[in-house]
Amino acid sequence: DVKVTQSSRYLVKRTGEKVFLECVQDMDHENMFWYRQDPGLGLRLIYFSYDVKMKEKGDIPEGYSVSREKKERFSLILESASTNQTSMYLCASTRAGGSTTKNIQYFGAGTRLSVL
Amino acid sequence: AQKITQTQPGMFVQEKEAVTLDCTYDTSDPSYGLFWYKQPSSGEMIFLIYQGSYDQQNATEGRYSLNFQKARKSANLVISASQLGDSAMYFCAMREGNAGGTSYGKLTFGQGTILTVHP
Numbered sequence: 001d002v003k004v005t006q007s008s009r010y011l012v013k014r015t016g017e018k019v020f021l022e023c024v025q026d027m028d029h030e031n032m033f034w035y036r037q038d039p040g041l042g043l044r045l046i047y048f049s050y051d052v053k054m055k056e057k058g059d060i061p062e063g064y065s066v067s068r069e070k071k072e073r074f075s076l077i078l079e080s081a082s083t084n085q086t087s088m089y090l091c092a093s094t095r096a097g098g099s100t101t102k103n104i105q106y107f108g109a110g111t112r113l114s115v116l
Numbered sequence: 117a118q119k120i121t122q123t124q125p126g127m128f129v130q131e132k133e134a135v136t137l138d139c140t141y142d143t144s145d146p147s148y149g150l151f152w153y154k155q156p157s158s159g160e161m162i163f164l165i166y167q168g169s170y171d172q173q174n175a176t177e178g179r180y181s182l183n184f185q186k187a188r189k190s191a192n193l194v195i196s197a198s199q200l201g202d203s204a205m206y207f208c209a210m211r212e213g214n215a216g217g218t219s220y221g222k223l224t225f226g227q228g229t230i231l232t233v234h235p
Contacts, residue, residue: 031220031221031222033221033222033223035225040125040227041227042120042122042207042225042226042227042228043207043209043223043225044225045222045223045224048220048222050220056220058222088159090161092161094221095221096220096221097221098147098213100147100148100149100168100169100170100213101149101168102149102166102168103221104151104163104166105151105163105221105223106163107153107160107161108160109158109159109160110159110160112159
């Protein structure tokens with residue numbers, strides 16, 4: 001079974017703190033993603049990575065950065081946390097492939113981050 | 117413009133009845149994939165069903181089927197014989213391609229539909 005593991009289920013941080021959210025997958029997937037989920041907005045893509053050290057901005061990258069030093073690990077960094085970054089963060093991974101292949105995106109359990 | 121639209125914020129269904137969750141999408145890419153995920157209150161995203169844009173048949177996975185109407189750009193999820201455990205948030209998502217038919221696999225999600233199954 002594919003496993004995507006996020007380091008924390010719940011996190012409480014102070015405004016201005018640097019926050020690291022870690023994600024590890026065990027299926028040798030090339031592509032990894034960070035989404036945030038807010039009520040009524042669905043999931044929105046923050047950043048993704050298609051290879052080690054490669055990263056691309058998603059739809060809402062402002063205030064975030066990412067790091068992918070190893071294939072299995074993808075980190076999301078909030079350089080200076082703000083209250084509007086209070087949200088559920090979901091990491092996912094998938095195999096590389098064509099646009100119509102059935103490459104399922106597998107998700108971690110999510111991290112619920114509160115910034116006070 | 118919204119790429120994925122789920123117009124039903126909430127749906128109710130009686131146990132053992134069938135229910136249809138609506139999803140419309142917008143893309144000019146001829147090669148795309150459509151996914152449905154279930155998110156129970158615990159938060160994890162569970163893959164349910166997939167439909168490729170070139171697939172001739174509607175996808176089915178157990179009690180889940182996808183009513184794919186390409187010309188209307190709709191991909192509705194049908195759950196047959198609803199169970200109490202089906203109560204959850206359901207998301208429709210689309211994957212488009214890069215140039216050359218490859219894909220980084222990123223998904224665009226709809227807003228979700230909360231399904232409540234009544235005993």
